[in-house]
Amino acid sequence: MSFVYEEIIHGYPKEKRYTLAILQDIQKRNGFIPREAMEYLSQYLGLPVSNIYSIATFYKALSLKPKGKHIIKVCSGTACHIRGSGTIKEELLELLGIKPGETSEDGLFSVEVVNCLGACALAPVVVIDDKYYGNMTKDKVKSVIDQYKEERVHG
Numbered sequence: 352m353s354f355v356y357e358e359i360i361h362g363y364p365k366e367k368r369y370t371l372a373i374l375q376d377i378q379k380r381n382g383f384i385p386r387e388a389m390e391y392l393s394q395y396l397g398l399p400v401s402n403i404y405s406i407a408t409f410y411k412a413l414s415l416k417p418k419g420k421h422i423i424k425v426c427s428g429t430a431c432h433i434r435g436s437g438t439i440k441e442e443l444l445e446l447l448g449i450k451p452g453e454t455s456e457d458g459l460f461s462v463e464v465v466n467c468l469g470a471c472a473l474a475p476v477v478v479i480d481d482k483y484y485g486n487m488t489k490d491k492v493k494s495v496i497d498q499y500k501e502e503r504v505h506g
């Protein structure tokens with residue numbers, strides 16, 4: 352069944368104070384907030400679209416674009432930083448041609464830079480979906496990305 356944002360929106364009272372809750376709900380159920388959903392919400396609440404848009408862009412957890420098939424988290428916590436996570440992050444972003452928070456052109460990967468992933472003993476750490484890759488190096492990162500591209504890694 353396709354995603355019906357009207358239904359979510361109508362589940363809330365027509366009050367401004369629910370704007371964020373509605374956006375969070377749409378995000379949760381759709382993975383991102385489509386432009387039409389913001390337009391529809393602005394009519395529903397009688398608010399300018401620009402208001403909705405600024406809320407949607409202010410909160411990091413909300414995304415206006417679809418996320419990639421795989422979510423890559425690069426740790427920039429202290430332990431990882433000391434052991435060279437910066438180089439790994441740069442390599443990864445260069446390989447995918449994107450910036451943190453963006454999604455690669457082919458829709459396969461989104462990259463997030465995060466703080467400690469709770470696996471400092473494996474530093475530097477990269478997590479792809481729910482899989483941990485420890486003791487990362489520039490070369491390793493490239494081969495892991497290649498494996499995902501070729502769909503050699505399964506959930």
Ligand code: FES
Binds near residue numbers: 427428466469
């Ligand atoms: S600092 Fe990277 S996992 Fe803890």
